[in-house]
Amino acid sequence: MRSFRVTLALRFVGSMTLAVAALSALSVWIFRRALDEELNASLVAVASIQAASVTDSPGGGMEFHEWELTPDEASSVRDLVRYAQVWSAEGRSLLRSQYMTSDLPVDTEALAEAARGELVWGEGHYDATPVRVLYYPLSRFGQAHEGHVLEVAAPLVARDTLVRRLALSSVLVTAVVALVSLLGSWWLAGRVVRPVHEVIDQAEGLGARSLDNRISAYADTVEYRRLVDVLNTMLDRIENAFEAQRRFTADASHELRSPLTVLRGELE
Secondary structure (H helix, E strand, O other): OOOHHHHHHHHHHHHHHHHHHHHHHHHHHHHHHHHHHHHHHHHHHHHHHHHHHHHOOHHHOOOOOOOOOOHHHHHHOHHHOOEEEEEEOOOOEEEEOOOOOOOOOOOHHHHHHHHOOOOEEEEEEEOOEEEEEEEEEHHHHOHHHOOEEEEEEEEOHHHHHHHHHHHHHHHHHHHHHHHHHHHHHHHHHHHHHHHHHHHHHHHHOOOHHHOOOOOOOOOOOHHHHHHHHHHHHHHHHHHHHHHHHHHHHHHHHHHHHHHHHHHHHHHO
16 A cells, blocks of 8 residues: 555655646747748738739739848748748649749649639648648739749758647756656655654553553644544543543442352351
């Protein structure tokens, strides 16, 4: 059987660890939601700018106004790049950013829904990199782009890295809290059960010749006063019972002494 001290410490540690773990998980979830909202707002802004640049091209032609970056510069800002590509409603690529080496991942159902005038969100992988995708209908800018959909994507590497770091930090904090709680609860549990052990030690020291003694350990502590009072009341009853038994034995011995003396004389 586990001792009360161990049980109390384990319960306290379990409660604290569970509470901190739940709070950490909630914090990670809120942090990720905030990052996703910022990323979504960035994608909407980029999509609006790119869509306007496409529709404003002379003669209705489609092109993107992009910065001229060297290959080294493009590689260094890869995590910040927003990829853009224009699709037809049937899934045919019409235009894409100059720094893209291949087509973006496309969801035909999302593409068809965006072609009907809806903003559609999704996720996928581009060059083995997870990306957040927005399907933006170009039909909002005129009939010349009816059925054209602009797909804008942003890498999720930075977001995932930040979330992983926060999650790892949360795990470390939870482990530290669990360790500190274990040490603190073990010390606190020892403080809680120490009076009980002292009361037990005094109770074990009582015998038939010391029934007039009473338990005094922590009698002035509110939490243990009732326990001490109950034990002392029980000792009063035991002492009274022993005293009654002692008087009965003495009286019986006295009452039996005379008949036994007479009987002994008769026998002699």
